[in-house]
Amino acid sequence: MGFINIYFTKKQKMVNYEKNKTKLIIDWEEAISEIINCIKLANSSIRIRVFMWRDDNSWRKILDLLEQKLKSNKGIKVFIEKDSFWSLVYNFQKLISFWKLGWDIFSSEKGQNFIKNNKNLVFSFVGSRSILFFKYLKENDHSKIFLFDENTVNSIAIIWWMNIADEYLTRENHKFPNTWGWHDYMVKLEWKIANKFSSHISKHSKKWLRKKILSWIEILSSIRNKRTLRSEILAQLYKAKKSIIIEHWYITDNLIIRKLRKISQKWINIKIILPNVSDGVYHANMHSIYKILKPTLLTHKITPNIEVYLYKWMIHAKVLVIDEEVSIIGSANLTNWSFDILKETNAIFRQKDWVTKELLTQLNLDLKNCEKITLDNIPKYNKILAKIQKFFI
Incomplete structure (x- = not known):
């Protein structure tokens, strides 16, 4: 009896430890505060892998x-891995906006001097810069990862899908101060959990990666392989018994849409939250809503058991919650590009408390800032523009 009590006491201590070492980060202000604090406290290493790094106040x-850290701590190593194609995109955006938009920070004088003047900095552009072969080489990395003091007791990982940029904080409409910018999430992992994550990421090769870093956290990464995040996400969705909540920036992948409609026929309640304000894909998202909600002709015009909501402002999130017990969060959008072209990093949290519970609470709050959409009130959109936009995501 005493042995059993000791076992469960140790197990409870481990559960409490893991809970205290994971944290859901919501929106820009909290994310940048955490990142700044981690940079200040870092002692041995800092590793940043990002898709975009615009020359704006946040990234400066x-x-x-x-730069201050490199000067004050001569022993620290800083690694920056920056996607090369999106640097090209940002520089092109600056040109066509007549210098209204900032370009890639490492194309600016400030960024180039930063690379040139710091010996303990290891900087690399990753992926293809080719506009012609970008979609065929499939080498570009859409992940967003911050690692601090890797392989130490102070190790911290802040991971997944948030870019740090002024647009995340910018009000959508300055006349209404209660609104905000881009809504998004990250997850903070500490010590042993962070070390297990970073050890798998550092071994990231051109293969499919699927690793359990704990009994309740699984890392999924897709890299030029027939096996994709699409099939893994679909497998998890098919396991749903009661409910699915999806909050995503884009949903344009036809297979995901078809399978969600099929799953809904099993009387599983599905809620989908999309942004009413989107970054150049408004028409594609609206057309996806129509495809999700349209009646199924082969089953006597039965409308799928899916509820679609438009969030009042901008969403950049990529999250799913299944049966209030499993959450899938990461960098991958529900689009062809994320599944078939870009390298992505996602995670499955099989734990109804902690991250999943915090995420579910936030999703329920988000639903209060949404309008329910039916076939009768889908906002007007252009089908031709929808097809064009879908091609680029």
Whole structure:
């Protein structure tokens, strides 16, 4: 009896430890505060892997802090892995906006001097810069990962899908101060959990990666392989018994849409939250809503058991909650590009408390800031523009 009590006491202590070492980060202000604090506290290493790094106030703040850290701590190593194609995109955006938009920070004088003047910095562009072969080489990395003091007791990982940029904080409409910018999430992992995550990421090769870092956390990464995140996400969705909540920036993948409609026929309640304000894909999202909600002709015009909601502002999130017990969060959008072209990193949290519970609470709050959409009130959109936009996501 005493042995059993000791076993369960140790197990409870481990559960409490793991709970205290994971944290859901919601929106820009909290994310940048966590990142700044981690940079200040870092002692041995900082590793940043990002898809985009625009020359704006937010990213300049991060760059200035990194430069201060390199000067004050001569022993620290800083690794920056920056997607090369999106640097090209940002520079093109600056040109066509007549310098209204900032370009890639490492194309600016400030960024180039940062790379040139810091010996303990290891900087690399990753992926293809080719506009012609970008979609065929499939080498570009859409992940967003911050690692601090890897392989130490102070190790921290802040991971998944948030870009740090001014647009995340910018009000959608300055006349209404109660609104905000891009809604998004990250997850913070500490010590042993962070070390297990970073050890798998550092071994990231051109293969499919699926690793359990704990009994309740599984890392999924897709890299030029027939096996994709699409099939893994679909497998998890098919396991649903009661409910599915999806909050995503884009949903344009036809197979995902068809399978969600099929799953809904099993009387599983599905809620989908999409942004009413989107970054250049408004028409594609609206057309996806129509395809999700349209009646099924082969089953006597039965409308799928799916509820679609438009969030009042901008969403950049990529999250799913299944049966209030499993959450899938990461960098992958529900689009062809994320599944078939870009390298992505997602995770499955098989734990109804902690991250999943916090995420579910936030999703329920988000639903209060949504309008329910039916076939009768889908906002007007252009089908031709929808097809064009879908091609680029």
